[in-house]
Amino acid sequence: MSSTSEQPKSLFRDINADDEDPEVTEIESLCLRCHDQGTTRLFLTKIPFFREVIVSSFSCDHCGHHDSELQPAGRIQEKGVQYSVTIKNSKDLDRQFVQTNSASVSIPELEFESPPNKGVLTTVEGIIDRAVDGLNQDQVLRRIQHPEVAEQIDNFIKKLQDLKSCSTPFHIILDDPSGNSFIENPYPFFICNESLGIQESEEVDKEEKFNAKDEVVQFPSNCPGYIPHFKEVVLMASTCDACGLRDSEVKGGAGMEPKGRKITLKITDPSDLTRDVLKSDMCCVMIPELDFSTEMSSMPGKFTTLEGLLDDIISQLEKTNPFMIGDSTQDDKVSKIKQFCEKLKKIKLGEELDVHICLDDPTGNSYLQNVYAPDEDPNMTIEDYTRTKEQDDELGISDMKTENYESSE
Structure with missing residues (x-):
């Protein structure tokens, strides 16, 4: 018996192209299209700066049907989350995008909103392509039965595809009441580093910084209620909205x-x-x-x-x-x-x-x-x-x- 024990691998693995053993689990599953046996592949992975997810993919060799889905590995969060990102260039289109089956996606500039659908792990560009594919369904039949409606949809599809050129900035909003969706921040340490003077703001265009509602950046600082080499104190400030009076006072926190x-x-x-x-x-x-x-x-x-x-x-x-x-x-x-x-x-x-x-x-x-x-x-x-x-x-x-x-x- 070997005297050295191998370190157990984590159940949830980081996505890595060099990983020779990605720990993909294969399960035989019924194909709902041809009712023959297909294969479902499960991959448990970690989304950087987010959390663990389960990516599933189904394929059927008999009828060629393919399908994929993403599910959060954790519970529903205590609060929902809404991300609003300004897309300006091709780098923004490559942002990782996690959409659960309870999340909706909207693009205000086009007055477009996609209702909750299957969970997916993709990119911002992939979300646009997914919307285009959904609108293209039944377009062949629609051009015969309702040519005017089909033409309007074709025009809207062209507007969606034009977004990928990034000739005009646009916003994409991800709203998930379960709190398990996510849009990648390509500069996760930029805001904190700039606040601490570690990184110059010219290194990254400030307009390209991630803009997510309820984002919290934490860094250590001196406590305002403690005076070094003295004691704890209580700082109080009062303001009056009616007359504009402002006042502040300090009290010792340890009594007389x-x-x-x-x-x-x-x-x-x-x-x-x-x-x-x-x-x-x-x-x-x-x-x-x-x-x-x-x-x-x-x-x-x-x-x-x-x-x-x-x-x-x-x-x-x-x-x-x-x-x-x-x-x-x-x-x-x-x-x-x-x-x-x-x-x-x-x-x-x-x-x-x-x-x-x-x-x-x-x-x-x-x-x-x-x-x-x-x-x-x-x-x-x-x-x-x-x-x-x-x-x-x-x-x-x-x-x-x-x-x-x-x-x-």
Whole structure:
């Protein structure tokens, strides 16, 4: 007995012209035309980027009858599928075409639709030839009995055959409620590769790209709900179709931290303004050089950059400050606020450096990007501190009871 065991062959084989053993099963079958014995051949194969199918072919040596059919090897899918492909050249005519017995084919430009028929494995050109063959049936008899109808059909057959010249682009639509039909995409990796910058778009004409409804392209990307070297967060965005208002907010995904956190960054270069910032709604923003500080809950939580955070502060001072608009306007205060906003704008533009931005968050849910991570940032300090009683009161922690809160009778 041999010590090495051969790897078992798969039941469903790839279509390969070099395969010397294609695993075709032959079965004697009754010919429905002459009622003599014919032969049915079964071939179990895989359609690339699709699924397994069973191709069957019947032939009768007695009367010369031939027939073929394709059946999906799997179950009916949960959803139907509709493919719409623009045919522009001979390559498109060579696209592999899988039509099950529940699928219909239509060509909108000719107002032509072929109802569900026998399943078939062919090409787009083969589908056109199949439609021509179907229309040509009984044309000899029809030319004698109904010459006008026969002439109209001949004209339509010519239009179908002219499609194969591809002189004018046309669409072919495959609609299958069973979800088991398929039109080949000759560029299966093109869309994903181009998105990742691997393949230049000039290599393939963009107009020739596969256009199938419900096509899904998957590729790995960073999760928008996770901030590296920090924690999970919840990003929320709301829009109003009535007034056009848009708003966004961010919340920590892990609750309140046991200690507060104070993050201080010294801005030494304009590139520091591009650092990511997660500011919770309870975080105070301070600029010691300007004697500036916001209060807790004065600004909503936001995930932005340092530049964006300064923009929000400037916008709040200039547009929503009651001293800047309406009857509450006071010239002296307006002048001071404008001067202060000018200083903030200079910091935002990188014209004034060596200033400190401080995020003081008693909930510990704010974050400032460390561009040197995982190493320490020489210009940033992080201090975790115990909250004061006043902070606990303001956060409502003092009134929380998390132990023995169920009354016993």
